Amino acid sequence: MALVSVIIPTYHRSSYLPGAIQTALGQTHDEVEVIVVNDDASDTATLNALAEYTDDSRVTAINNTERRGISASRNQAVAHADGEYLCILDDDDRWRADKIEQQLTRFNQLSSEYAVVYTGGEIWSTGEPRRVLKQFSPPESRIGEIYPEVLSSWGMSPHSGHMIRTDAFRAVGGFDETMNHGEDWDLSIRLAKRYKFDAVDEPLTIRLSHDENVSSKRAHANQRKDILAKYPAPILNDESIGSEFFSKWHAERGYHQLENGKHVAAIRDLWIALGYKPTTQRAVLFVISLFGPRVFSSLSDLSRWWRTVMANRTSNQPRV
Incomplete structure (x- = not known):
């Protein structure tokens, strides 16, 4: 063995x-x-x-x-x-x-x-x-x-x-x-x-x-900065990789801006994300951002509730 x-x-x-x-x-x-x-x-x-x-x-x-x-x-x-x-x-x-x-x-x-x-x-x-x-x-x-x-x-x-x-x-x-x-x-x-x-x-x-997770949202937001610093050439010289990299980066930034109530900054980042590489998910998030933080907060709560319901329907929780 x-x-x-x-x-x-x-x-x-x-x-x-x-x-x-x-x-x-x-x-x-x-x-x-x-x-x-x-x-x-x-x-x-x-x-x-x-x-x-x-x-x-x-x-x-x-x-x-x-x-x-x-x-x-x-x-x-x-x-x-x-x-x-x-x-x-x-x-x-x-x-x-x-x-x-x-x-x-x-x-x-x-x-x-x-x-x-x-x-x-x-x-x-x-x-x-x-x-x-x-x-x-x-x-x-x-x-x-x-x-x-x-x-x-x-x-x-x-x-x-x-x-x-x-x-x-x-x-x-x-x-x-x-x-x-x-x-x-x-x-x-x-x-x-x-x-x-x-x-x-x-x-x-x-x-x-829990509140002490090392992998916090702020740490995740900084990952791309460090990865880009280490691998600038393969990211910047490949159009497909670069567009996806920067689109995801700005989409993540935009999402966190919305979570923190920074409405205008979120719209800017999500618009940039769409410019790099448009997807349906990023377009929907951009449209939601136009309605302001209250609408985003309500829809986020609804989305989390639905994910939790669906996840618990399929999960068999072990003893830990």
């Missing part, structure tokens, strides 16, 4: 961390090691949480005396990994029990050209009763050879759904520790230049929605 290394970076998340460790140890695939990098060795609550696993040989804890950041912590975990495959896991994410087993089954059906098998996912509310707020499905455009299309948008959320061949991860140099945002997207770009991707189209990964 293949050994799978689960890497968990954590920073002041003692209330979430035990659930992440348990979701990894509770997999139907038995050959699992868990490597936790605690980015603050002075955090007593996290140390106490990790002390519960002192006698469990499957769990390795690394405590940093100086904060290194999420990318460096992940690379640090991989440096200690013995597994043939790596599974990314954030401390506030959870898995269905057969997630690793299903991914290994898929990998066994693929050639060595493939470096990543990822999964679909869900976002859950943290209150009781828990509700599914949103679902993610792997898009067809992110299967097989996905470069250079992956430059226009990532499209493979959540990152905790990714299983990566360890040798491929190391071959591309791991996470870029200089990036402040979009390090998961950047890693996928570098992997996609050399390898193929596949996916298990089931919601096997769960992201918990």
Whole structure:
């Protein structure tokens, strides 16, 4: 059986961390090691949480005396990994029990050209009763050879759904520790230049929605700025990639402007998005923006309610 290394970076998340460790140890695939990098060795609550696993040989804890950041912590975990495959896991994410087993089954059906098998996912509310707020499905455009299309948008959320061949991860140099945002997207770009991707189209990964999420809307808004800074030539020199990249960027900006009540700025960004690459969805959003923030807010509430209803009709929530 293949050994799978689960890497968990954590920073002041003692209330979430035990659930992440348990979701990894509770997999139907038995050959699992868990490597936790605690980015603050002075955090007593996290140390106490990790002390519960002192006698469990499957769990390795690394405590940093100086904060290194999420990318460096992940690379640090991989440096200690013995597994043939790596599974990314954030401390506030959870898995269905057969997630690793299903991914290994898929990998066994693929050639060595493939470096990543990822999964679909869900976002859950943290209150009781828990509700599914949103679902993610792997898009067809992110299967097989996905470069250079992956430059226009990532499209493979959540990152905790990714299983990566360890040798491929190391071959591309791991996470870029200089990036402040979009390090998961950047890693996928570098992997996609050399390898193929596949996916298990089931919601096997769960992201918990709460106020402390690192992947905040502001961070997402800054991803494109950092990706463009790192890959200016392939984005700017390919008309199709560039138009999609900038159209999505301005559409995202426009949407966030509407959420924050910045009506005029939203109209400007959405109009620019349509200029780069018009789509029905972007056109509808632009028309909605013309009616002002109140109409947008009402329609957004209705849309979220409908997505939640539909998601909960199809979701079988596991115990986590």
